[in-house]
Amino acid sequence: AQSVSQHNHHVILSEAASLELGCNYSYGGTVNLFWYVQYPGQHLQLLLKYFSGDPLVKGIKGFEAEFIKSKFSFNLRKPSVQWSDTAEYFCAVQKNYGQNFVFGPGTRLSVLP
Amino acid sequence: ETGVTQSPTHLIKTRGQQVTLRCSSQSGHNTVSWYQQALGQGPQFIFQYYREEENGRGNFPPRFSGLQFPNYSSELNVNALELDDSALYLCASSVSGGTGGFYEQYFGPGTRLTVT
Numbered sequence: 001a002q003s004v005s006q007h008n009h010h011v012i013l014s015e016a017a018s019l020e021l022g023c024n025y026s027y028g029g030t031v032n033l034f035w036y037v038q039y040p041g042q043h044l045q046l047l048l049k050y051f052s053g054d055p056l057v058k059g060i061k062g063f064e065a066e067f068i069k070s071k072f073s074f075n076l077r078k079p080s081v082q083w084s085d086t087a088e089y090f091c092a093v094q095k096n097y098g099q100n101f102v103f104g105p106g107t108r109l110s111v112l113p
Numbered sequence: 114e115t116g117v118t119q120s121p122t123h124l125i126k127t128r129g130q131q132v133t134l135r136c137s138s139q140s141g142h143n144t145v146s147w148y149q150q151a152l153g154q155g156p157q158f159i160f161q162y163y164r165e166e167e168n169g170r171g172n173f174p175p176r177f178s179g180l181q182f183p184n185y186s187s188e189l190n191v192n193a194l195e196l197d198d199s200a201l202y203l204c205a206s207s208v209s210g211g212t213g214g215f216y217e218q219y220f221g222p223g224t225r226l227t228v229t
Contacts, residue, residue, distance in 0.1 A: 004155075034217075043117075044156075044203065044220040090155050100146060100169055101218060103155030 004093050004104035012110045013081055021076040021107050023091030032094040033074040034101065035065055039087045047089075050074065061085070083113045116140055117206050117221035125227045126194050134189040134224045136204030144168070145187040146218060147179060148203040156203055162187055163209065191226075199228045 007022030035047040048059025055067040065076045091104040116139035144163045148156035158171035162181035176192040205218035
């Protein structure tokens with residue numbers, strides 16, 4: 001069965017530190033890849049997505065992610081985090097022409113002021 | 114904020130009861146997906162509706178059922194509630210051709226269901 005893993009359950013950083021959150025998936029075919037963020041008390045919001053083309057994708061709020069097909073990875077990065085980035089981050093994979101998303105378990109990011 | 118709305122916001126039910134959750138999709142979206150998010154976990158796909166028919170289902174028992182209406186809004190029904198059904202239920206809407214393809218899902222705020 002297709003699965004998505006996220007390397008860290010909880011990450012704690014100070015403001016201005018760099019961020020990298022890992023995401024790996026097990027499906028071997030063509031996939032679409034997403035990162036969603038869930039701020040405290042708010043709904044899931046799309047940060048960025050990869051469908052095809054340039055494997056380095058840029059999203060909102062200074063986030064970017066790199067798709068490495070050979071490693072089945074789609075890691076999320078941000079050069080300098082802010083306190084307002086404190087949230088839960090979810091990686092999601094959609095099989096090409098699949099109906100549903102498979103989400104990872106999430107990584108909670110706490111940014112200390 | 115997305116245009117996806119869900120009601121109610123919170124719900125408390127007793128084991129064995131039945132519950133109906135509602136979702137209004139974003140304007141122009143014809144597909145609705147439902148997810149269950151248990152505490153501390155990622156959302157798990159329940160099923161998807163496209164043009165008023167079920168268009169894919171995850172690993173959930175038949176007591177989880179749904180409907181989609183002509184205006185693309187949707188209901189999730191859960192019968193014979195169990196304690197493990199306590200979770201945040203998320204609705205997501207999208208535009209698709211029904212056979213999949215590349216599309217984004219826009220999530221609502223969720224309904225928090227507590228089963229006692």
